[in-house]
Amino acid sequence: MSDNKPDANSRRDFLKLLGLASASTLIPLSGCGVKQNVVSNPNAGPVPDDKMTYRANLRNGDKVSLLGYGCMRLPRIARADSTEDGDDLDQGAINASINYAIAHGINYFDTSPAYCKGGSERATGIALSKHSRNKFYIATKLSNFRDSSKEGSIEMYSNSFKALQVEYIDYYLLHALGLGGTDAFKARYVDNGVLEFLMKEREAGRIRNLG
Secondary structure: OOOOOOOHHHHHHHHHHHOOOOOOOOOOOOOOOOOOOOOOOOOOOOOOOOOOOEEEOOOOOOEEEOOOEEOOOOOEOOOOOOOOOHHHEOHHHHHHHHHHHHHOOOOEEEOOOOHHHHOHHHHHHHHHOOOOHHHOEEEEEEOOOOOOOHHHHHHHHHHHHHHHOOOOEEEEEEOOOOOOHHHHHHHHHHOOOHHHHHHHHHHHOOEEEEO
């Protein structure tokens, strides 16, 4: 195992800390030659080509579209003085594409405060706000690469709710766990108390799933 990646014990401890793992169901975060124990999904089967397919999250029953909508790249307004930041996003085109996706069965949308120069969450939130909350699952991330302090991380977390215009986040993800290795992971999430904070937020229901 390379020194710049979390080792198997670190991954195991992390998953146990989140309450996601047991001796019989632990799935390593990365392969590294370790055989994974994959939970059988009774929903698996042939994928039809005439309608959206859904898979049930065996932990909570969420029926998530097999095809998700990634918001790392969104339409931009073409102009000569483009600054390539969040202000250049074409909200009309984003609304239309997300409307089309939902109309055709997609219900999982993945974004991050780091995407589209900081504009993705806001643009995604505007588009999704036109739909009933039970029509979609939103996944976003704690992308605390630049400021991993507890204060900065909590501010990023709080801003996600405002940008997305939601009262809870379906899937809240720790962004790029392997970036910088185990020491970086501990500094960004553990030693600063951020992971403990997020687990309390999960208990309060503002985070439905933490991973």
